[in-house]
Amino acid sequence: MTQAAIEKENKQIAKQYKELLRISYQTLTDDDKQMIRSAFDVAVDAHKDQRRKSGEAYIFHPIAVAKIVASEIGLDAVSIASALLHDVVEDTEYTLDDIERIFGETVARIVDGLTKIAHLKKDMNISQQAENFRKMLLTLNDDVRVIIIKIADRYHNMLTMDSMPEHKQVKIASETLYIYAPLAHRIGLYNIKTELEDLSLKYTEPDVYNDILSKIEAKKEDQQAYIEDFTDVIKNSLDKEGLNYEIKGRMKSIFSIRRKMKMQNVPFDEIYDKFAIRIIYKSDKQNEKFLAWKIYSIVTDHFTPNPVRLRDWISSPKSTGYEALHITVMGPEGNWVEVQIRSERMHEIAEKGYAAHFKYKHGEQKEQGIEQWLNRLQEALENANTNAVDFVEEFKLNLYSKEIFVFTPQGELKSLPKGATPLDFAFHIHTEVGLHTRGAKVNNKLVPLNTTLNSGDQVEIITSDNAKPNQSWLDYTTTARARAKIKSSLREEKKLVGMEGKEVLRRKLKSQKITLNEDSVNKMVAFFKLKTSLDLFYRVGIGAIDNAQIKEFAATYNNAFISFFKNKIRRKPVQEEIEKEEITSKYDLLVFGKEEEKLNYTLSQCCNPIPGDEVFGFVSVNEGIKVHKKNCPNAISLQSNYAYRIISAKWIDSSQEEFKVEIKLTGIDNLGLVNEITALISDNMHVNMRNLNFSTDGGTFTGHITVLVKNKSIIKRLTDNLKRINGIDKVIRI
Numbered sequence: 001m002t003q004a005a006i007e008k009e010n011k012q013i014a015k016q017y018k019e020l021l022r023i024s025y026q027t028l029t030d031d032d033k034q035m036i037r038s039a040f041d042v043a044v045d046a047h048k049d050q051r052r053k054s055g056e057a058y059i060f061h062p063i064a065v066a067k068i069v070a071s072e073i074g075l076d077a078v079s080i081a082s083a084l085l086h087d088v089v090e091d092t093e094y095t096l097d098d099i100e101r102i103f104g105e106t107v108a109r110i111v112d113g114l115t116k117i118a119h120l121k122k123d124m125n126i127s128q129q130a131e132n133f134r135k136m137l138l139t140l141n142d143d144v145r146v147i148i149i150k151i152a153d154r155y156h157n158m159l160t161m162d163s164m165p166e167h168k169q170v171k172i173a174s175e176t177l178y179i180y181a182p183l184a185h186r187i188g189l190y191n192i193k194t195e196l197e198d199l200s201l202k203y204t205e206p207d208v209y210n211d212i213l214s215k216i217e218a219k220k221e222d223q224q225a226y227i228e229d230f231t232d233v234i235k236n237s238l239d240k241e242g243l244n245y246e247i248k249g250r251m252k253s254i255f256s257i258r259r260k261m262k263m264q265n266v267p268f269d270e271i272y273d274k275f276a277i278r279i280i281y282k283s284d285k286q287n288e289k290f291l292a293w294k295i296y297s298i299v300t301d302h303f304t305p306n307p308v309r310l311r312d313w314i315s316s317p318k319s320t321g322y323e324a325l326h327i328t329v330m331g332p333e334g335n336w337v338e339v340q341i342r343s344e345r346m347h348e349i350a351e352k353g354y355a356a357h358f359k360y361k362h363g364e365q366k367e368q369g370i371e372q373w374l375n376r377l378q379e380a381l382e383n384a385n386t387n388a389v390d391f392v393e394e395f396k397l398n399l400y401s402k403e404i405f406v407f408t409p410q411g412e413l414k415s416l417p418k419g420a421t422p423l424d425f426a427f428h429i430h431t432e433v434g435l436h437t438r439g440a441k442v443n444n445k446l447v448p449l450n451t452t453l454n455s456g457d458q459v460e461i462i463t464s465d466n467a468k469p470n471q472s473w474l475d476y477t478t479t480a481r482a483r484a485k486i487k488s489s490l491r492e493e494k495k496l497v498g499m500e501g502k503e504v505l506r507r508k509l510k511s512q513k514i515t516l517n518e519d520s521v522n523k524m525v526a527f528f529k530l531k532t533s534l535d536l537f538y539r540v541g542i543g544a545i546d547n548a549q550i551k552e553f554a555a556t557y558n559n560a561f562i563s564f565f566k567n568k569i570r571r572k573p574v575q576e577e578i579e580k581e582e583i584t585s586k587y588d589l590l591v592f593g594k595e596e597e598k599l600n601y602t603l604s605q606c607c608n609p610i611p612g613d614e615v616f617g618f619v620s621v622n623e624g625i626k627v628h629k630k631n632c633p634n635a636i637s638l639q640s641n642y643a644y645r646i647i648s649a650k651w652i653d654s655s656q657e658e659f660k661v662e663i664k665l666t667g668i669d670n671l672g673l674v675n676e677i678t679a680l681i682s683d684n685m686h687v688n689m690r691n692l693n694f695s696t697d698g699g700t701f702t703g704h705i706t707v708l709v710k711n712k713s714i715i716k717r718l719t720d721n722l723k724r725i726n727g728i729d730k731v732i733r734i
Helices: 003-022 030-046 060-072 077-084 096-103 105-119 126-141 144-159 166-187 190-204 206-218 220-240 254-264 285-302 344-352 354-360 363-382 388-400 422-429 431-435 471-476 480-511 518-527 533-541 547-558 560-570 573-587 635-641 673-683 712-723
Strands: 245-251 275-281 325-330 336-343 403-407 413-417 437-442 445-447 459-463 588-592 601-603 615-619 625-629 646-653 659-668 688-697 700-709 728-733
Touching: 003 030, 003 060, 030 060, 030 077, 030 096, 060 077, 060 144, 060 190, 077 105, 077 144, 096 105, 105 144, 144 166, 144 190, 166 190, 166 635, 190 206, 190 254, 190 344, 206 220, 206 254, 220 245, 220 275, 220 285, 275 285, 275 344, 285 325, 285 336, 285 344, 336 344, 413 422, 422 431, 422 437, 422 459, 422 480, 431 437, 431 480, 471 480, 480 533, 480 547, 518 533, 518 547, 625 635, 659 712, 673 688, 673 700, 673 712, 700 712, 712 728
Parallel strands: 275 336, 601 625
Antiparallel strands: 245 275, 325 336, 403 413, 437 445, 437 459, 588 646, 615 625, 615 646, 659 700, 659 728, 688 700
């Protein structure tokens, strides 16, 4: 570079620095300015020899990130300094000790958190990627500002991706949709979330993005004219009330328009609610609510509201702190228009999220909202046992979910994600309440545990010391907290049943002259096509592997020649194919969705899943459901760009599939007989009763019972036990 070019660049750097101080949302003290100046000097020195792919000096990147942090997110001086230094330890000679010595412990902790994230592997294997996200989220323990600065860093990278190769653009854009946009949404950074989504679409579906963008540009004048028509109708009424306000129009994001076009399967011109109108009014804190409803009253005097589209986020703010009144009205020319009514304070919180709370709240109240969120987040993060991909999926679920508000029996208001059930509510109250849930009442009416709750419901949980989670509870819950606690409890239960099963197996093998040791256990695991010894002990414990099957194993185990001969046959490639087919059709079933339905599918060629792999279904346009492994190279792209087409899927061992059986009983009627029958069935391990019907006639009774069982041996044991009950004459399987 020539001397003139260097001088020009230095002037530009100095100009950017001055602008950074000028646009800061928080009021900066002299000490703050001194800290930011020092951070700027260190960053300039550290990055002096570095350039970005575009050719510009690297220092422009940390300054740009600091400007986003200062203005668009509105954080404090510590955050601005940390943003300026965010790549220093990762990319230059400066160490963390240097940062702590110059700037103190807080800045060093934030920079350390950002460096940890930067050190994470960049492999595209989805399970490693998910594990990286989990580690990244764990940096929230250090300071929530770590993740906010990381979002700002990602936002600036997305704004300056044009000079990157296309494959990297798609990778970074997919990753942004997968985790950073939902995180920004949850922290309340709605503007940045929208920008991240739009920029991601620009690289994942450029043609679609450019097409919608050009149509929005063409409609800009029409939109402005429409806002003026709308404003003219209500302006006099608002002025008459002496309100100090402004009315703005906001176009819906390209990403949200694209999502609506997909969901409704309509072209751009048929999306009618493409923009919202905001009425932002000045008010002191005492009159905010009163004035919001006054404006609501004026708007609905002139335009007919849609009664089912009223959203009162003022009486019950979102957990992100968002407050506003949303109404949808029939505007000029017969178009539905969303009207958002906000005070200036509410508007700032909507724009800045977390940071605006610092401006408007004081003392302990100041961080309360973010603290509650971090506590909930911490619970999800602490459950490290779960599969990393499932963890990120569940975590995302909780990030993006809309909220509902329900009441406890005492009238206390609780916030839950949309789609939550009474079981989610139970775990939200306390883990012990959740684990011992026996039933639930919604609005004083007994309901199933998988009932979807609605805002305004009053929920009461009925508990019992004897109640405990079962596998189906996972289908009844949506929140990460509830699912993590249920999975943990089921694992413990499986271990206990497994310990009992191990002793049962020891006795049964002893009678077959086989010692229970590592060799015999490994051979049994292979024989029954299981994965672990715990699976084996558990299945013996619940009776899924019965005496006949153990004898069958013993015969092969004791006859080494037959065993060797079978293994030799199995080694033949043709036989292997037959075996794989047999496993797929007989032993392992693939089921889809919450209802675990058996649907037609094809196995994807890109990752070739086999029975037992962790998988998901993708509903393709022409080829029906295609099944991919969760760590398939294409998984992130599919989950990021076509989330609405993803369907959950899992392999189930067909020996564990439950079958419906109807039993008919006849006998002599006597007091307490029904209790005795139901007690016996309930005590029979893993037998679920679905239906019970008894009728009596002249001292005799006939009963029909429908039960769910896993195999024939369980139903035989059940019928044998029923026959022993005094008064029962016949037990017949229909």
